[in-house]
Amino acid sequence: MDISIIIPTLNEEEYIGETLNHVYQNLSDKYSWEIILVDNGSQDRTTSLAKGFIVSIYNKPEFIGKKYLSLNYGAEQAKGKYLMFLDADCRVPKRFDESIVNILDKKNNVGGAFEFKMAKGGIVFRAIELINRIRYRITKRYYGDQGVFCSKEAFEQIGGFPEKPIMETAYFCDILGEAGELKLIKSKLISSVRRFEEGGIIRVMVKDTWIWIQFLLGLDISKYAPDYWEENEQRGNDIIA
DSSP: OOEEEEEEESSOTTTHHHHHHHHHHHOOSSSOEEEEEEESOOSSSHHHHHTTSSOEEEEOGGGTTOHHHHHHHHHHHOOOSEEEEOOTTEEOOTTHHHHHHHHHTSTTEEEEEEEEEESSOSHHHHHHHHHHHHHHHHHOOOOGGGOOEEEHHHHHHHTSSOSOSSSHHHHHHHHHTTTSEEEEEEEEEEEOOHHHHHHOHHHHHHHHHHHHHHHHTTOOOGGGHHHHHHHHHHHHHHHHO
16 A cells, blocks of 8 residues: 545534535545545534545544644554555645655655645635745744655654644654654645634634744643634534524
8 A cells, every 4th residue: 555645523514515525526546545534423414424435434422632642543544555644624736646656755854734825715715825834934834734645664763743732743744853864745635624614714813823922932832722623523513503
């Protein structure tokens, strides 16, 4: 097996079908692959919709609030030489699997991510893109909505995702970067703007920036995790209410 694509989910019926469709449509057909979905107790149709695709589904409601557990569990089940961690509301670029293999087949490269792009246009969203692109070019700390990838060998070497309830992927990249080179693929992975639309663009920008500053200062940011997970849970409650 060449590539394992790991998708953690919680109440993602609005996006999971489109995300999986984009994965299928944009594979290069040059490599073997598998998709692993680790669900954290969705109350909507996330898992039933995913069953319409070739996907291995693991129901792990006990992982709610701890995304790092879902990512690590998915990696444990993975048969691929290379791992890709994909958020359930993101759209992959064309031939993304080929781009990953081209990077990881080179000596000293252990991982990386795709260029970040938001799903909607407008001055504000373009500004958010620009700020993020400057940030991760300087720090090489990528976010979950960039399709972070790595070799399974490097993943096991560093012990997987650390026990962090928020910004687990940025912490992961910090550790992964110590094992070798992280590379940025210029092809754009498109991320949903729902957090900004639901929470208010300015409010979310200010909050994200504040959390990022504290992260850079090495402060404890775990106190912000419950709000994030409450938003995800609420999506399911809204649907079944």
